[in-house]
Amino acid sequence: MNRAVNRAVGRGLRILLAVCLLALVPGCTSDTPDPLVVLGPWTGKEGKAFEAALNRLDDGTGRTYTYEGTRSLRETLVSQLEADAPPDVAILNSIGELTEYARRDKLKPLVEEAAERAYAPWAPTLLVDNKRRTYWVPLKVDLKSLVWSKEGTSSDDPTWCVGLASQATSGWPGTDWIEDILLHQAGPDVYEKWATSRLSWRDPAVRRAWTTWAGLLGDRSPKSIERxxxxxxxxxxxxxxxxxxxxxxxxDCTHEHQSAFIRYVYTGDDVRVEPSARFLGGSAEYRDAYEVAGDMAAVFSDDPAAQELVERLSSPAGRERWQAEADPAVRPLFPNTTGLPPTTPANPVEQEIDGLLNSRARTLCFDASDVMPPELRDAFHRAVLEFFRDPAEKHLASLLRQLETVRAQVDEESADDRSFRPPEDICA
Structure with missing residues (x-):
């Protein structure tokens, strides 16, 4: 008897649910919209701080937000797009990937309020369908071209720390080295042409950057290379x-070449930071050029509330909330542009980084590998790992030839208006 009653109740519930889904019964549907989904790269303390700021952005709009943080951002987003279930907003650090999505009609051009905050070099406009528009806006930025060292150690003869592993994207700490060296040796114009596939990988300036890196690292044992x-x-x-x-x-090292974000692991007062230029064998003419990175928000949804969310996140009020929620070691950095809240440094390291970013940097160039099409960027990552293991001239020549083949293939495909063509203005 109980089983019969349970079956009857179950059938009744299923019927009621089906009727509700068909909106045949008043009161079955809810007026509360689904939460907007935000996909981003921050986990741990950074993710919690961003999520806390996101939860405070309601301001009477009635919308709620769900944050999905992952270290495998590209893989996650690609799988969601293939399933035709993209997030409403995604936050990416790759201009190359964003350009690819914009040219495939996956991104929505930003509304004017958000587009006004798309400052160079983080968010160049794109020409798509013969219209030049803004498709993303930086939420936070990072200064690269930095060297970290232990207080009290001499910088005259540094011993370099190198860790190249990073889950699916291992190798990027090495590409950062080569990009920074090229920027300071050859200057922003050559750097920009190379990053945007208008310069061969076999160009002498590019080759010199690789060999300079190997020379700076010096002789290493097989054990240290593997480590x-x-x-x-x-x-x-x-x-x-x-x-x-x-x-x-x-x-057993004294210096590390790394972006400003690494300050979250160096929270004490026993580490200092300084510009990388003097370590790289570059020209004094390019001493005040810096490589930068950023995390940019883009809209994948037709929901107008997604556009409003990006506008709120990039607003002075949104950034103030984010800073207030974050621990000092993971507080987001913003450049001093009109309408943005000034950053109050939490310690001498952050003060130095803020001063370089907003006062002393004369030229800012976006991370070259993050401008490249994803296929070329990934090949660059792999080549760096191979070169680190074997920096012989003959091996380098082979690696650069392979990278040039990938570049030429992508360039050949660019005749199609829907294929990848990178923005050219990545230095400002």
């Missing part, structure tokens, strides 16, 4: 968070 290839850019794990390469066991 660098298998150790995370964050260093070895500590009790609460990674130790950073400068403090990791087994790394």
């Amino acid at each position: 660098s290839l298998t150790t995370s850019y964050e260093g070895t794990p500590g009790p609460d968070e990674p130790l950073g390469l400068l403090a990791s066991p087994g790394f």
Whole structure:
């Protein structure tokens, strides 16, 4: 008897649910819209701070937001697009990927309020369907071209820490080295042509950047090479968070070439930061040029609320909330542009980075590999890992020839208006 009653109740519930889904019964449908989904790269403390700021953005709009943070951002987004279930807003650090999505009609051009905050070099406009429009806006930025070292150590003869592992994107700490060296040796014009596929990988300036890196690293034992290839850019794990390469066991090194974001593992007062230019064998003419990166928000949804969310996130009020929610070590950095809140440095390291970004940098160039089409960027990552293991001239010539083949193939396909053509203005 009980089983019969249960079956009857179950059938009744299923029928009622079906009727509700068909909107045949008043009151079955809800007036509350689904939460907007935001896909982004931040996890851990960074992710919690961003999610907390996101939850405070309601301001009476009645919309709620769901944040999905992942270290495998490209893979996650590609799978969602293939399933025709993209997020409403995605936050990416690759101009190359964003350009690809814009040319395939996956992105929606930004409304004017958000587009006004798309400052160079983080968000160049794109020509799509014979219209020049803005498709993304930076939410936070990072200064590269930095060297970290232990307080009290001399910078005259540095021993370099190198950790190249990073899940699916291993190798990018090495591409950062080569990009930074090329920028300071050859200057922003050559850097820009190379990053946007208008300069051959076999150009002498490009080759020199690779060989300079090998020379700076010096002789390394097979054991140290293997350790660098298998150790995370964050260093070895500590009790609460990674130790950073400068403090990791087994790394007898004094200096590290890394972006400003790494400050979250160096929270004490025993580490200093300085511009990388003087370490790279570059020209004094390009000393005040810096490589930068960023995390850019783009709209994948037709929902007008997604456009409004990007406008709120990029507004002064949104950024103030984000800073207020974040621990000092992971607070987002913003350049001093009109209408944005000034950053109050939390410590001497952040003060130095803020001063370089907003006062002393004369030229800012976006991360070259993050401008390249994804196929070429990934090939660059792999080539760096191979070169690190074997920097012989003959091996380098082979690697550069392979990269040039990939570049030429992408360039040949660019005759199609829907194929990848990178923006050209990546230095400002």
